[in-house]
Amino acid sequence: MLISGPPFRWHWTETGMNIGQASAASGVSAKMIRYYESIGLIPKPSRTDAGYRVYTETEVRTLGFIRRARDLGLSIERIGLLVGLWLDHGRSSADVKRIATEHVAELESRILELIAMRDTLQALAKSCHGDQRPECPILHELEGGGARRAAAPRRPAGPRPAAPGPAA
Amino acid sequence: MLISGPPFRWHWTETGMNIGQASAASGVSAKMIRYYESIGLIPKPSRTDAGYRVYTETEVRTLGFIRRARDLGLSIERIGLLVGLWLDHGRSSADVKRIATEHVAELESRILELIAMRDTLQALAKSCHGDQRPECPILHELEGGGARRAAAPRRPAGPRPAAPGPAA
DNA sequence: GTGGGGATTCCCATGATGGGAAGGTCAAGC
DNA sequence: GCTTGACCTTCCCATCATGGGAATCCCCAC
Incomplete structure (x- = not known):
């Protein structure tokens, strides 16, 4: 990989990053970016003639928003709601x-x-x-020897804790 | 195959429960019992001529052991180790x-x-x-406005919390 | 024009669980 | 006996968010 990085091609205005750059800039893996797109959490980005996804600064900011929300353990569903509110300036x-x-x-x-x-x-x-x-x-x-203690009433699919991450 | 033996080998000792009864007695769902068997956590029980699984008191006790371990949030893998130690009277x-x-x-x-x-x-x-x-x-x-706080280094598949249970 | 890195899509796996379909069985009631 | 309904069987699918990897294509620097 290595970001030998385009020396200057992107002067920060309408960057136009590909998925790898958007990933590095937002902290969201390329795999997850595609997944978020597939489930409709983020809109479909434009593509180059060759079919490469192209992300704008704005889209990268949204990815960063999503990553921080995930870091707080929010579910994708709730993050979707938050992104909606974030973009809605008439929100409460x-x-x-x-x-x-x-x-x-x-x-x-x-x-x-x-x-x-x-x-x-x-x-x-x-x-x-x-x-x-x-x-x-x-x-x-x-073995059943002790009195029943810990262990709550078997949680209902629990509140996702956070992002699993690397090791698995 | 059923106990080819004498007409009444099982007078109440060696209960011989079907999966539904074993489930009720152990608190482990029938689905999970079959799953535990499929992954080798528990041995394959004997079957009636019709193919019904038959569980002995001993096997039901093992299922109870497993359920309590799950209630403490232990992974199936660790439970397997514990069951092994439990049955090994020479354990440390x-x-x-x-x-x-x-x-x-x-x-x-x-x-x-x-x-x-x-x-x-x-x-x-x-x-x-x-x-x-x-x-x-x-x-x-x-949005990225605040200082980075919470959220640990993205946990590695985490220590399963417990059993999801009913609602889902 | 070639090579290597990166992009694309598609499928599979995870962990522990539930849901449900399609079909066989058992036991009770008539 | 025969029906009925509850129960069993296997098999496949879904979850939730994520990663791995294959096969194929693209881009750019040399």
């Missing part, structure tokens, strides 16, 4: 705030679930000798 | 503890990520008027 900040608040609530419940799990497991691990002997309160609990 | 509790501790660490980092997201978004929402006016610090931040 109340609508934006409501979306954010809903997400905060979901993050909160997700956090509580995870904390409950962590606390339960941490307590069990703490009481486990962790030596060569086979006796282990962790296994005993999983 | 250290191995069990290590698995639990690794999971606690993953839960912890996940929690920190979510908290960072929540805090950022909560602060932004708080500073948003939430009225009819269009000005909104949330959108301003997403």
